Amino acid sequence: MRNRHTKWEKEILKQDTIINLFVSRALNPHIRFRNHKSTNSHMITLFAAAISIHAQKILELGMGSGNCTLALLQAAHFTDGTVESVDYQTDSYEGFRCPSKFRDRLLFHQSDALEFLRNLPSDKIYDLVFIDDDHTYDHVKQEIDLIEPHVTPHSIILMHDAMVKSVPNYNNSKEPQHCGVAKSLASLSRDKWEYFTMPICHGLTFLRKLV
DSSP states (O other): OHHHHHHHHHHHHHTHHHHHHHHHHHHOTTSOOTTOOGGGGGHHHHHHHHHHTTOOEEEEEOOTTSHHHHHHHHHHHHHTOEEEEEESOHHHHHHOOOOGGGGGGEEEEESOHHHHHHTSOTTOOOSEEEEOSOOSHHHHHHHHHHHGGGOOTTOEEEEEOTTTTTTTSOOOOSOHHHHHHHHHHHTSOTTTEEEEEEOSTTOEEEEEEOO
């Protein structure tokens, strides 16, 4: 066991450049980095969450600039896992400069998220799901409903933007592109789900199925 831990620690030390990037983005959320996105401050959290639960089967709905994809891939590298990223725009994938050592761990699906989820095999289970795509209520609510059979109480669902322009409060505005995540969370049964939201950078919600 000791040798195994030593090897693990040495591997982490080799990766400290990328991990330091995650830390830097969290410590400097207001600096406008190249390709700056509001999720920059959440990269370290996504990485830590995936590492903490030893997530091997990771699903990302909405690739965007790929910042969060990188964090999830770094975690998958340590857990010997894979990241499936779904986005209807190929520009996201084509513009993502994936480090060569992670390429075998990334599977990109050009698809609408709802269509992708509807076509999942019934026995497919994910350890961690990150949702950051269409934020309208109908879309987000359907995503949660469709994901529910594919997670267990040991899984974590992470959702961005429950507090768009309203930190530390949930966004209860009538703007459909801003309030959908918060409204979807509020509609969930507390007997079936639990969640909390980190009140930074538009909010990062941890959602878990109880049964």
